[in-house]
Amino acid sequence: MSRLTVEHAGLSFSRRGHSQVILNNLNLDIEKGASVVVLGPSGCGKSSLLNVLAGFQPLDHGRVQLDGRTLEGPGGERGVVFQDDALLPWLDALDNVAIGLRLRGLGKAERHARARQVLELVGLANHAHHRVTELSGGQRQRLGLARALAVDPEFLLLDEPFGALDALTRERMQVLLLDVWKRTGKGLFLITHSVDEALFLATDLIVLDGPPARIAGRYEVPFARRYVAGESVRSIKSDPAFGELRQELLDHFLQEAAEHAL
Structure with missing residues (x-):
């Protein structure tokens, strides 16, 4: 353990x-x-x-x-979830989740597949292409949690x-x-x-x-x-x-x- x-x-x-x-x-x-x-x-x-x-x-x-x-x-x-969600407003939900995977060198198809899995886990599968500004406070916190989970800490x-x-x-x-x-x-x-x-x-x-x-x-x-x-x-x-x-x-x-x- x-x-x-x-x-x-x-x-x-x-x-x-x-x-x-x-x-x-x-x-x-x-x-x-x-x-x-x-x-x-x-x-x-x-x-x-x-x-x-x-x-x-x-x-x-x-x-x-x-x-x-x-x-x-x-x-x-170690994945971190902040009080102020620290999301990137110029990206949609899918790319906000996938950005950490991009920094790890994963290809676009692989990182988007992983990002969709994590969005499903936090109940945002239907919001993958929503901008941050289109999400409620609770949805943004779900997205912050998804981003932290994406790299499988x-x-x-x-x-x-x-x-x-x-x-x-x-x-x-x-x-x-x-x-x-x-x-x-x-x-x-x-x-x-x-x-x-x-x-x-x-x-x-x-x-x-x-x-x-x-x-x-x-x-x-x-x-x-x-x-x-x-x-x-x-x-x-x-x-x-x-x-x-x-x-x-x-x-x-x-x-x-x-x-x-x-």
């Missing part, structure tokens, strides 16, 4: 002549087939951690490894991908993500500040406080696996166990906010 790890991660940024520690000796691992969700307030270091795992942000010290091999920079084993890294969507579209995208996870077996790493989203999507839920980022809690959560096993969303979210853990997490963040306000 493949494992993506960050070991003893240290990262600081300088702002207005002052250095702020963002990550301080942080350790984390993600197994292929797991859904690791990091939950924390804005500014705690979630996005910095994702950028480190993606290879976009070099560490001051520490390392990122895949099965013991140190990774330097971005790579095809072992791990998907998702940076608050549904934060800008309305509540109904957001839940539909959460369900789609779990359906894709079930069908592909990818390792997921998703960051969010939504407690409900974290509980529903995670097999392994990490509560992050900071900065500097520190793991304040870690939970094995059953709800994502219950969904892919066939239980309905409404049944899961109305389960008292879901509500109790939700309240525990909310209480934690309310307490943290009150302590920081002192």
